[in-house]
Each structure stands twice: as C-alpha cells, then as structure tokens.
Amino acid sequence: MYSFEPSDEQKLLIETARRYATDELRKASHEAEEKKELPLPLINKGWELGILHASIPEAYGGFGERSSLTGALAAEEFAYGDLAGAFAIGTPSLFALPILLAGSEEQKKQYLPPVIAAEWNPYTAALIEPVFDFDPNVLKTTAKAEGSDYILNGEKTFVPFAAQAETMIIFAKSKKETKGFIVPKGAAGLQVQEEREKLLGLNAVPFYRVKLEGVKVPKSYLLPGDFAPILDASRVAVAAMAIGVAKAAFEYSRDYAKERDVFGVKVAQKQAIAFMFAEMATEIEAIRLLVWEAAWAIDNKKEDASQKAYLAVTGAIDMVMMVTDRAVQILGGHGYIRDHPVELWMRNGRGFAMFTGLAMV
Amino acid sequence: MIDFEIPEKIAGIRNVVETVAVNMMRPVSRYFDEHEHEIPWDYINFMHTATRAMGGSSMAASEGKKEGPRFGFQRLAVMVEVLSWGDAGIYLDTPGGMLGSAAVSATGTPEQKERFLARFRGEKPTFDAMCMTEPQCGSDTAAIRTTAVLDKEKNEWVLNGEKIFVTAGHKAMLDSEGFIVVWATIDPSAGRAGMRPFVVEAGTPGCQVTNMEHKLGIRASDTVTIVLQDCRIPFENILGSPEVITDKASTSFKGAMATFDATRPIVAAQAIGLARATLELLKEMLAERGVTIRYGLPRQKLTSIEKDVIDMEVMLRSAWWLVLKAVWMMDNGKPNALESSMSKVRAGDVVNRITQKAVEIMGPLGYNREHLLEKWFRDAKISDIYEGTGQINRLVVARQLLGYRSSELR
Numbered sequence: 095m096y097s098f099e100p101s102d103e104q105k106l107l108i109e110t111a112r113r114y115a116t117d118e119l120r121k122a123s124h125e126a127e128e129k130k131e132l133p134l135p136l137i138n139k140g141w142e143l144g145i146l147h148a149s150i151p152e153a154y155g156g157f158g159e160r161s162s163l164t165g166a167l168a169a170e171e172f173a174y175g176d177l178a179g180a181f182a183i184g185t186p187s188l189f190a191l192p193i194l195l196a197g198s199e200e201q202k203k204q205y206l207p208p209v210i211a212a213e214w215n216p217y218t219a220a221l222i223e224p225v226f227d228f229d230p231n232v233l234k235t236t237a238k239a240e241g242s243d244y245i246l247n248g249e250k251t252f253v254p255f256a257a258q259a260e261t262m263i264i265f266a267k268s269k270k271e272t273k274g275f276i277v278p279k280g281a282a283g284l285q286v287q288e289e290r291e292k293l294l295g296l297n298a299v300p301f302y303r304v305k306l307e308g309v310k311v312p313k314s315y316l317l318p319g320d321f322a323p324i325l326d327a328s329r330v331a332v333a334a335m336a337i338g339v340a341k342a343a344f345e346y347s348r349d350y351a352k353e354r355d356v357f358g359v360k361v362a363q364k365q366a367i368a369f370m371f372a373e374m375a376t377e378i379e380a381i382r383l384l385v386w387e388a389a390w391a392i393d394n395k396k397e398d399a400s401q402k403a404y405l406a407v408t409g410a411i412d413m414v415m416m417v418t419d420r421a422v423q424i425l426g427g428h429g430y431i432r433d434h435p436v437e438l439w440m441r442n443g444r445g446f447a448m449f450t451g452l453a454m455v
Numbered sequence: 456m457i458d459f460e461i462p463e464k465i466a467g468i469r470n471v472v473e474t475v476a477v478n479m480m481r482p483v484s485r486y487f488d489e490h491e492h493e494i495p496w497d498y499i500n501f502m503h504t505a506t507r508a509m510g511g512s513s514m515a516a517s518e519g520k521k522e523g524p525r526f527g528f529q530r531l532a533v534m535v536e537v538l539s540w541g542d543a544g545i546y547l548d549t550p551g552g553m554l555g556s557a558a559v560s561a562t563g564t565p566e567q568k569e570r571f572l573a574r575f576r577g578e579k580p581t582f583d584a585m586c587m588t589e590p591q592c593g594s595d596t597a598a599i600r601t602t603a604v605l606d607k608e609k610n611e612w613v614l615n616g617e618k619i620f621v622t623a624g625h626k627a628m629l630d631s632e633g634f635i636v637v638w639a640t641i642d643p644s645a646g647r648a649g650m651r652p653f654v655v656e657a658g659t660p661g662c663q664v665t666n667m668e669h670k671l672g673i674r675a676s677d678t679v680t681i682v683l684q685d686c687r688i689p690f691e692n693i694l695g696s697p698e699v700i701t702d703k704a705s706t707s708f709k710g711a712m713a714t715f716d717a718t719r720p721i722v723a724a725q726a727i728g729l730a731r732a733t734l735e736l737l738k739e740m741l742a743e744r745g746v747t748i749r750y751g752l753p754r755q756k757l758t759s760i761e762k763d764v765i766d767m768e769v770m771l772r773s774a775w776w777l778v779l780k781a782v783w784m785m786d787n788g789k790p791n792a793l794e795s796s797m798s799k800v801r802a803g804d805v806v807n808r809i810t811q812k813a814v815e816i817m818g819p820l821g822y823n824r825e826h827l828l829e830k831w832f833r834d835a836k837i838s839d840i841y842e843g844t845g846q847i848n849r850l851v852v853a854r855q856l857l858g859y860r861s862s863e864l865r
Contacts, residue, residue: 095462096529098780104457163457229753352857363864368853369846375856376777376797383776384769387459394460401750408754409769447754 098383104167107145111168114140115175120342120435123176126298127438130290132182134214140172140183141214146190149455155207160194162327163389165455166334170382173338177442178298180335184453185254186210189217191327191454192263192274196319205261205276216255219263219274220304221328221451224251230265230272230325230450235306237266237275237316244268244275244316246283246309252452256286256302263317264306265451274317274324283309295441322400324454326392329403331453333385333410336446337378340414343421343439344374350434351424367424374417381406381413389455411446418443459776465530472534475501476541484542487675488830492667494630495545495675503550503580528717528782532724536775539728543834544675546725547622551575554718555583555627555636558652561714562694570691571634571654582626582633586618586681593620594847596638597647601683603639603693610690612653614639614661614683620668622841624679628657628664635662635681636694652694661686672833712792719795719842720781723802726838727775730806733831734767737813740820760816767809774801796843796851803839803848810835 100108118136126132145168150156172180190209193201209217223234235248246266256262263274277284287303348371351362361367388402396402418440422429429436461469479498487495538546552559552575559571574581592598601616614637618624627633634656642649655662666680738748741760748764749757757765777798784791810832814821821828839845854864 095458095460095524096779096783097456097458098776098783099457101456227753227755229756231751348857362857363859365850365853365864368857368859368864369849371856372797372800372849372852376801376852379780379794379797380773380777380801381769383780384773386457387772387776390457390459404751405765405769405772408765409773411754412766412769 098386100167104164107143107164108167108171110143111145111171112174114143115171115173115179115338119172119175119179123179123298123435123438124432126176126178127295128297128432130297131300132179132298136179137182138214140179141186143168145455146184146187147210149187150190150194150206150210154194154202155210160191161389162330162392162455163386166330166385166389169331169334169453169455170338170341173335174342175338176298177335177339177439178296180338181254181296181299181452183214184331184455186215186217187331187454188219188254188452189261189263192219192317192324193276195323195327196274196317196321198318200314201276201317215260216258217261218253218255218259219265219451220250220253220256221265222250222252222448224249224303228448231321233265233267233272235264235266237268237273239268239313240310242313243310244313246275246277246306246311248306250304250306251291251301252448253286253302253304254299254452256304257288257300262304264304264309265321266306268316272321272325274321275311276315276317277306277309277311281309281311283307293445295438295445323392325450326388326400326403327454328450328452329407330385330389330392331455332446332449333381333388333403333407334455335449335453336407336410336414336443337382337385339439339442339446340374340378340381340417343418343436343443344371344378346434346436346439347371347421347424347429350428361424370420370424374420377413378417381409384409407446407450414443414446461533462526462529464526465533468530469533469537471505472537473540475505476537480538480541480545484545484827484830485824487542487545488672489674491669491674492677493675494626494677495548498545499548499550499580506551507576525786528720528785529779532721532778532782535721536724536728536731536778539725540732541728542675543725543729543831543837544673546728547673547676548626550580550582550631552583553623554585554714555634555654557718558585558636558714559654559694561717562652564695567654567691567694574632574634577632579631581631582623584621584624584627584633584635586621586624586635586637588618588620590617590619594844597650599638599640599650600643601637601639602643603641603651603653605641605690606687609687611687612690612693614653614655614686614688616683618681618683620841621679621681623677624681625664625667625677628662628681632657637681637683653688654692654694655683655686655688656692659686659688671836672830673837715843716792716795717785719799719848720778720785720791722838722842723774723778723781723798726802726806726835727771727778729831729835729838730767730771730774730802730809733806733810733813733828733835734764734771736826736828737767737816738764740817740826763812763816767812770805770808774798774805777801793852793855796848796855799843800845800848800852803845806835806838 148158149160237244264277285305291301354361385406388406391399391402421436604613637653640649668678781794781798814832
C-alpha cells in the first residue's frame with residue numbers, strides 16, 4: 095500500500111540527525127573546509143547517533159537490522175549539515191557494510207564488533223581508481239589467486255582516512271568480477287601516499303591514494319559474496335546525500351532571496367528567481383522519492399533494486415548540480431564569495447558523479 | 456511507513472483498465488487522430504457498461520465507505536495513467552464524471568451532488584465539463600467576465616458570457632444529458648471574491664455550443680466554445696451553500712483552487728501515462744534495431760542514446776512518484792496544494808521532453824505518421840497547458856515555497 099510517510103521511529107531519527115546536522119555540522123562546515131580538518135569530537139558525536147550500529151544485528155555487536163531506507167533518511171540529514179561530515183561519520187560503514195552484505199559468518203563475527211565500538215574508528219574501503227573511465231564493475235586493480243593467497247596489484251584513489259585506518263577493504267577484479275578483500279594496515283606492498291589528495295571540494299576529509307604492489311592476503315580475506323548489493327548500498331547513500339546538499343542550497347538561497355532588495359522588491363519576488371525555486375524544490379522532491387523507492391526496493395529484496403539504485407543516483411547527480419549551481423546564481427556575486435556556503439555546496443555538488451564508493455547505507 | 460507497493464485493490468483494477476487500453480484504445484488511436492470530431496462510441500459504450508456493471512457512476516466516484524485507508528484518488532490516478540497510456544485523446548472521452556463532477560464534489564452540497572451526479576448512473580453514457588477560460592483570460596481566472604445576475608422574482612440566475620476551450624463540452628451538452636460547471640462572477644468589481652460556480656444542464660435555453668476547435672493533438676477529444684445568452688438556471692444551481700452568495704471572503708474561489716488540488720495530479724497522471732507509452736515504444740523500436748540500453752554503466756561510457764533513455768526513465772519514474780504522493784495526500788486528508796502543483800509542473804515538463812526526444816532519436820521514423828511517436832509528441836503538449844500552464848503552476852509552487860501571497864509574487 096502506497097505511503098510516503100516515514101515511520102515514527104524514522105521520524106525521530108530524522109529529527110535527531112537534523113538537529114545534530116544543523117546545530118553542529120553546519121556550524122563547523124566552513125572552518126573545517128578552510129582548515130582542511132573536521133574536529134574528531136564532532137565526528138564522534140555524529141557517530142554516537144548510532145546509524146551504523148542500528149544496521150548491524152545483535153549477533154555481531156549491533157542492535158538492529160539494516161534498512162537502506164532508514165540509512166538514506168539519516169544520510170540526507172547529515173549531508174544537509176555538511177557533506178564532509180557526512181562522509182567522515184559514515185567512513186566505518188564503507189568497511190562494515192560490505193562485510194555485512196558479502197562477508198562470511200567468520201568475517202562478520204571477527205570484524206564487525208570492533209568497528210561498531212563506542213568510539214569512531216577510521217575503518218575504510220578503497221573502490222575508486224584514478225582513471226577517467228572508472229567503472230566499479232570493471233576494475234583495473236586485480237586480485238590473482240596464488241596458492242593459498244591472493245595477490246593484489248593496482249592503484250586506488252579517494253580512500254578516506256587511509257593513513258589512519260587499521261584495516262581496509264580493497265575492491266579488485268577477480269575472475270572478471272569485482273570482489274572485496276580485507277587488507278590490514280602495514281601489509282607488504284600496500285603504500286598509502288603521504289600527501290593527501292587535493293580536490294575541488296570535500297577538503298575537510300583526508301583522502302589518500304593507495305598503491306598495491308603485490309599485496310599478499312590469505313584466501314580467507316576474500317569477501318565471498320556478490321558486489322552488486324554493495325554497489326547498490328553505495329548508490330543509494332550517495333544519492334540520499336545529494337538530496338541533503340541540494341536541500342541546504344535551496345533553503346539558503348531562498349532565505350537570501352527573501353531578504354535581498356532589488357528594484358524595490360525582494361529578489362525572490364521576481365518571477366525569474368521564483369521560478370528557479372519552484373523547479374529546484376520540485377526536482378529535489380521528485381528525486382527524493384526516487385531514492386526512497388530504490389532504498390525500499392533494496393530493503394524488500396526487489397529484483398530490480400539494482401536498476402532502481404542506478405536510476406536514483408543518476409537522477410541525483412544531475413539534480414544536485416542543477417540546484418547548487420542555481421543557489422550560487424541566485425546569490426550572484428555574493429554566491430561566489432567563500433563567506434557564503436553555496437560555493438562549497440556547488441563544489442561538493444559536482445563531485446556526486448564520482449562519489450559512488452564513498453558512502454553506504 | 457514508507458511503501459512503494461501498489462495496493463492490491465488498485466493493482467486489480469489496473470489490470471482491467473490495461474486490457475481496455477490495449478484492446479480498445481491503441482487499435483483506434485490513429486483513426487481518431489485522423490478523423491477529428493468523430494466520437495469513439497465503442498470505447499465510450501464499453502466504459503459506461505463496465506462502470507455500471509461494477510456499480511459505479513464514474514471512474515472518479517467516491518469509495519462510499521468511512522472506515523479504513525482511502526484509495527479513491529490513488530486509484531483514479533493509476534487508472535488515468537493507464538488509459539492515457541492507451542490514448543490520451545480517447546481517454547478524455549471517458550463517460551462519467553470528470554472535471555465538472557470534480558467541482559461538484561469539491562464544492563457542492565449533498566443534495567447538489569445527488570441531483571447532478573445521479574445521471575452518470577443512467578442507461579446512457581453521460582458527460583460533464585468545466586468552463587473557466589474565456590477569450591480574454593486563461594490562467595488569470597480572477598479576470599473572468601461571464602456574469603451571473605440573480606432574478607429575485609423568479610429565483611433564477613441569469614448567465615451571460617462566452618467560455619472557450621471547454622474539454623468535452625460537446626459531449627456534455629449535445630451528445631448526452633450532461634452538464635457543465637460555469638465559473639461566473641456575481642460582482643464584477645470584486646475580482647476573485649465575486650467568482651461562483653454554476654451548473655448548467657444540457658438543453659438549457661440560452662446555452663449554445665458555437666464552435667469546435669481544430670487542435671495540434673488529443674484530437675479524439677472535443678474542445679468547444681460555449682456562449683451563454685440570458686441563460687436562466689434555477690437558484691439551486693449555484694454550487695455550495697446559499698450563504699456563498701453574500702459571502703465575500705472568496706471561499707468560492709478557494710473552492711475552485713481546491714478543485715485544482717484534486718485535478719492537477721490527475722492531469723499529471725495523464726501526462727505520465729503518455730510519457731510511459733512513448734518510452735516503452737521507443738525502447739521497443741530501438742531493441743528491434745539492435746540497440747539495447749546498458750543500465751549500470753558509468754555515464755561517460757554510455758552512448759548518447761543510452762544517456763537519453765536513462766534520463767527519460769529517471770524523469771518518468773520520479774515524476775510519477777510526485778503524482779502518487781499528491782493523490783496519496785489527497786486520500787489521507789493532507790493539504791496538498793504544493794505537491795499537486797509540483798506534480799503538474801514536473802509531469803508537464805517530463806512528457807514534453809520525453810516525446811520530443813523520442814521523435815528526435817528515431818529521426819525519420821519518429822517523424823513519420825506510420826508510428827505513433829509523432830502523435831504522442833503532439834498529444835503531449837496539452838499537458839503543459841491545460842489545468843494550469845507550467846508557468847502558472849510554477850507561480851503557485853513558488854508562492855507556497857516562499858510564503859508569498861499572489862499580490863507579493865505576481
């Protein structure tokens with residue numbers, strides 16, 4: 095039966111996440127971007143809201159069951175506060191969810207409990223590669239079976255907190271398929287580039303290049319399950335975050351346009367601007383429903399869940415670029431000045447086309 | 456609890472309607488496009504018989520039960536989507552209450568509802584229509600000039616004016632014993648506050664259908680001009696309670712707007728049905744020519760056609776959920792003026808972009824009348840015009856988003 099209303103529990107979660115996003119993340123956003131660092135206590139506070147914990151069953155130390163939809167609702171709120179913060183808080187999910195979705199029973203028992211410990215820990219994952227035609231289903235990083243081991247070779251980029259991470263998952267091509275491999279810190283041949291990546295946006299998150307030169311891991315470190323559900327989880331998460339960023343940009347530019355005078359009226363009273371708002375809000379709501387549908391399809395194990403997740407993220411990429419671009423445009427010259435957050439949102443907005451792999455719900 | 460599963464009750468009726476669309480609409484689509492002003496009686500009679508057999512008076516008939524979740528508008532949206540998928544023009548010839556009935560349902564008293572809507576349960580298929588637009592005004596509905604003057608001696612309203620672009624007006628007034636709902640002013644100096652809806656029944660002297668338009672698309676549907684010349688109707692034909700006559704708080708205009716909250720998503724659903732038909736046919740035609748769409752690939756690896764088709768799917772699917780959310784809110788008694796207009800804005804855009812692109816992609820085949828793509832391109836345009844143009848709906852959406860009254864955002 096159709097319904098477009100979150101459950102009472104979800105509403106409570108949304109409210110809590112929004113309060114944290116508005117009161118804490120948003121306020122720290124500008125300084126974090128300029129100083130290129132998010133304060134650890136701030137990340138921890140978001141971590142303590144327990145979004146990931148609620149996705150992990152009790153048997154593995156959590157207190158819930160994964161719901162892509164609930165995760166998407168929370169992801170939107172975090173990203174509404176600050177995208178860098180949302181990515182940072184969710185980084186351990188990049189490690190935990192692939193294990194939950196594709197790991198063996200032993201792997202789940204061994205790796206999940208420490209991840210969802212009290213404090214936020216930079217467990218991470220490496221999917222994206224530094225090539226223009228990156229395709230998560232056709233990776234250039236390879237894993238070759240050799241005796242009782244796998245040998246990994248290749249190069250990864252956009253690996254959040256790689257330098258600090260105790261353990262990470264490396265995605266590599268194994269027999270024409272994308273598979274996850276657990277790779278501990280200090281494995282021979284694993285090189286985390288010293289200097290952080292310099293990016294268009296998201297400067298508050300430390301991203302690193304990671305090189306793999308003959309990294310040897312035992313066969314038991316392979317996640318046996320399929321990659322598809324992991325990719326779906328990421329596409330939905332990224333798409334949900336795009337909605338959060340777009341909503342932030344919409345609201346900020348709307349409030350500005352209602353204050354700013356032009357030709358004796360407010361900027362927002364001009365149809366040229368008002369129509370932009372109508373289109374921005376319509377597009378945000380339309381794509382939000384598409385993302386919800388994809389998350390719902392995942393949760394209900396629908397056959398076409400993967401296609402829905404793909405469509406959702408495809409729509410979200412265009413939507414967030416359109417909305418953040420217009421937000422800057424509506425502020426005019428002021429939008430171009432870094433004192434206002436819209437330029438950061440526009441920079442972050444452009445990134446969604448390549449963020450798949452950086453968030454999961 | 457968020458849920459995207461179609462309710463069983465609606466899924467059942469959807470299957471029935473789909474059979475009608477496939478068997479009774481598609482095969483005659485081209486014929487009625489090329490024979491403008493001919494009436495698809497086979498479809499009409501079938502729909503009338505079927506609706507009667509199911510005990511209803513029209514597709515839009517209310518559920519008539521008080522308990523449990525309500526589905527009426529969701530069901531209607533789903534049915535309209537499928538019928539419009541069959542043929543957007545023929546769908547508009549569906550007998551039983553349409554826009555006129557929607558106005559009666561939204562603003563009429565219980566007695567009026569019984570009196571005016573009972574006819575749809577009769578032996579013969581019956582139609583209604585809504586008369587708002589006039590030669591000098593469309594979206595600016597407060598500028599209508601048709602007048603209604605009360606003749607106190609005879610207790611009758613006397614209507615004078617000219618209404619244009621009346622969808623199904625010919626069928627309502629000449630091809631059946633239907634009615635039209637005429638929006639007229641009882642006080643030309645009062646603007647919106649003076650506007651009232653009146654029911655004029657078929658056969659009323661002084662009410663004449665004077666012209667049938669020749670249109671770009673939806674040619675199976677008649678669009679007429681109606682002239683009211685000293686047209687006398689009983690006092691009780693003013694919709695709403697008698698106080699509305701002296702009430703200057705413009706509640707009646709709000710009634711018109713409330714009608715739009717219900718009807719805009721339905722018109723949007725029509726756009727979606729047509730858009731879906733187009734996308735499905737496009738994919739079929741492409742597949743026949745060896746072009747399949749590779750979902751899941753990164754953007755930069757897709758062909759231009761694949762990108763276009765995937766974008767169409769995104770647009771179509773997301774717009775459909777906007778429509779369903781708007782009607783779901785309607786069914787659940789949630790104020791939906793914003794969502795209703797949003798769904799209309801989006802669906803109007805989407806159907807035009809999809810039909811335009813489909814003709815472009817298929818090139819000479821798209822432009823050829825051998826296929827339906829060119830017809831659907833023509834049919835689509837109306838969705839961005841009637842029941843409020845994309846622009847007036849953007850204005851409605853923007854006013855609500857920005858918290859402006861119409862005087863503040865013109």
